[in-house]
Amino acid sequence: xxxxxxxxxxxLLDEELERxxxxxxxxxxxxxxARGSLLAGVPMHWMVRWAGGFPVYATDALGARFRDVxxxxxxxxxxxxxxxxxxxxxxxxxxxxRERVARGITLMLPSEDALLVGEExxxxxGLARWQFALTATDANRFAVRLARHVTWRPKxxxxxxxxxxxxxxxxxxxxxxGRVVAREGSLGPPVPPAxxxxxxxxxxxxxLEAALAHEDVACVxxxxxxxxxxxxxxxxxxxxxxxxxxxxxxxxxxxDETHTLCAGPGGFTRAHGLEPDLLTVGxxxxxxxxxxxxxxxxxxxxxxxxxxPEAESxxxxxxxxxxxxxxxxxxxxxxxxxxxxxEAFARMIELGARFEAGVQDVIERRxxxxxxxxxxxxxxxxxxxxxxxxxxxxxxxxxxxxxxxxHLWALNRGILLTPFHNMALMCPATSEEDVDRHTGVFDExxxxxxxx
Numbered sequence: 001x002x003x004x005x006x007x008x009x010x011x012l013l014d015e016e017l018e019r020x021x022x023x024x025x026x027x028x029x030x031x032x033x034a035r036g037s038l039l040a041g042v043p044m045h046w047m048v049r050w051a052g053g054f055p056v057y058a059t060d061a062l063g064a065r066f067r068d069v070x071x072x073x074x075x076x077x078x079x080x081x082x083x084x085x086x087x088x089x090x091x092x093x094x095x096x097x098r099e100r101v102a103r104g105i106t107l108m109l110p111s112e113d114a115l116l117v118g119e120e121x122x123x124x125x126g127l128a129r130w131q132f133a134l135t136a137t138d139a140n141r142f143a144v145r146l147a148r149h150v151t152w153r154p155k156x157x158x159x160x161x162x163x164x165x166x167x168x169x170x171x172x173x174x175x176x177x178g179r180v181v182a183r184e185g186s187l188g189p190p191v192p193p194a195x196x197x198x199x200x201x202x203x204x205x206x207x208l209e210a211a212l213a214h215e216d217v218a219c220v221x222x223x224x225x226x227x228x229x230x231x232x233x234x235x236x237x238x239x240x241x242x243x244x245x246x247x248x249x250x251x252x253x254x255x256d257e258t259h260t261l262c263a264g265p266g267g268f269t270r271a272h273g274l275e276p277d278l279l280t281v282g283x284x285x286x287x288x289x290x291x292x293x294x295x296x297x298x299x300x301x302x303x304x305x306x307x308x309p310e311a312e313s314x315x316x317x318x319x320x321x322x323x324x325x326x327x328x329x330x331x332x333x334x335x336x337x338x339x340x341x342x343e344a345f346a347r348m349i350e351l352g353a354r355f356e357a358g359v360q361d362v363i364e365r366r367x368x369x370x371x372x373x374x375x376x377x378x379x380x381x382x383x384x385x386x387x388x389x390x391x392x393x394x395x396x397x398x399x400x401x402x403x404x405x406x407h408l409w410a411l412n413r414g415i416l417l418t419p420f421h422n423m424a425l426m427c428p429a430t431s432e433e434d435v436d437r438h439t440g441v442f443d444e445x446x447x448x449x450x451x452x
Contacts, residue, residue, distance in 0.1 A: 012405055024068070024072075027068060077417055079425045079427055080288065082262070085261070085284035086284055087339075090287050097334075106322055109326075121295055124336075133294065140165055146278075156218055157211055160199050161229040162202075180199045208245055219253065222253070230380055230394045271376070344428040355424055362439065377425060379423070406445060410442075
């Protein structure tokens with residue numbers, strides 16, 4: 001960022017912080033009160049990281065909008081960081097939950113909904129058999145444990161600057177000498193991550209081949225594109241190489257579609273013809289009700305079933321008393337069947353393309369050294385000129401000052417972006433007017449930054 005842009009950004013941030021505090025007195029009051037009973041004043045610690053210095057307190061949400069305690073209404077382009085990609089409280093999901101909650105919430109018994117959801121997930125993603133959890137973190141954790149169990153291998157492989165929830169083995173990175181170490185900010189890692197994990201850079205075929213050649217890796221756990229350090233898509237041919245190398249070295253391939261479900265009804269896997277051994281997905285598939293799923297190819301499912309004696313099925317470190325509860329499965333059935341439909345995705349992806357084009361037009365007209373990237377209905381802009389090809393390049397190119405200013409500028413004008421990065425997501429209730437409103441606000445920010 002040029003010195004002039006940097007100077008303007010600092011001045012504008014001070015102005016926006018003052019405006020935010022002035023226009024959100026009730027949120028500020030509640031935030032200060034919360035320090036008496038909540039750790040760091042928030043119900044989940046990562047909520048401390050908001051651009052305005054304290055979080056907005058929400059009252060209600062519907063579709064692509066929410067309101068706060070100070071009476072402001074917002075276009076929600078965060079959508080619970082994918083958890084509400086359905087839009088808030090979609091009517092079919094609400095109806096199914098209301099009906100189910102009156103007839104039992106959790107039973108430790110299967111329901112017919114489980115069969116229907118499993119069949120629908122098999123249709124969408126192409127994997128034969130399924131299991132259910134409450135979070136994508138759990139789905140990833142269980143997939144990793146089962147991969148280790150059937151391969152008798154101790155390690156997993158992940159990509160530098162990946163994100164797979166709070167799975168211990170994935171909170172790892174590479175230091176300057178290429179050694180696997182705990183990622184900066186990792187809280188209480190149980191063991192040095194090099195004992196459990198190999199880490200390579202995304203899109204680096206040679207590094208992947210060298211890591212798998214040790215033949216101690218049970219599975220590669222990968223998003224089909226990095227999404228939590230900006231969007232870093234795979235280069236042409238990378239997924240072919242990943243699949244060939246994992247098969248050659250007897251390593252299972254686990255694809256995490258939790259964020260890349262944005263690519264379409266069957267995620268990136270269906271859109272690009274991937275062939276994972278296992279697949280995990282969470283967040284959006286139950287319309288905001290806690291739920292996740294993990295699927296197995298026919299061959300891996302057979303291996304897993306053969307490797308777990310019935311007498312040991314409840315003590316192996318995979319499961320949970322509330323996992324596969326009948327409420328979450330009712331929500332999944334309604335959401336997959338009536339909300340996240342093929343038709344809904346087609347419209348959401350069109351809106352994503354409109355959002356991308358609007359941002360790109362502003363960048364070009366204002367001659368700014370930024371870029372925008374899209375996967376399906378998920379769009380993100382980075383304040384750097386070059387598109388990164390690895391997680392390290394994406395991390396090194398971040399601009400914390402501009403990131404914070406962009407979020408606060410949008411928030412003060414009634415638009416919520418995803419915190420921690422500049423991601424926008426379209427839901428079935430998002431409108432062209434919502435998208436164009438963001439384009440106008442983004443243009444205003446660009447103009448303010450580039451004025452003499």
